[in-house]
Amino acid sequence: MTRYEHTQTGYVLICGLFVAAFAFAFARFFQTSPQREIFLVVSILFLITIVAFYKLTITIDDEILCASFGVGLVRKKVALAEIAACEPI
Numbered sequence: 001m002t003r004y005e006h007t008q009t010g011y012v013l014i015c016g017l018f019v020a021a022f023a024f025a026f027a028r029f030f031q032t033s034p035q036r037e038i039f040l041v042v043s044i045l046f047l048i049t050i051v052a053f054y055k056l057t058i059t060i061d062d063e064i065l066c067a068s069f070g071v072g073l074v075r076k077k078v079a080l081a082e083i084a085a086c087e088p089i
Contacts, residue, residue, distance in 0.1 A: 004060040014054050021046035
């Protein structure tokens with residue numbers, strides 16, 4: 001049973017990386033050098049970063065605290081018994 005769940009969306013991260021990805025993809029069309037494909041690669045990496053980190057979800061159930069980013073590829077679980085202290089910030 002989940003006792004607590006909170007999700008925070010990173011709107012600044014989403015907007016910033018999306019603008020950067022668009023700028024790099026757009027800049028690719030104005031480059032004449034053979035290395036211009038790197039702009040597309042960087043754009044794709046920015047989009048992958050958005051998917052991986054667009055939100056933070058904290059879930060606490062009877063035994064586990066779980067923090068996960070984005071779609072859940074980056075996740076940390078901690079047993080509540082291991083937590084010595086906590087305080088609001």
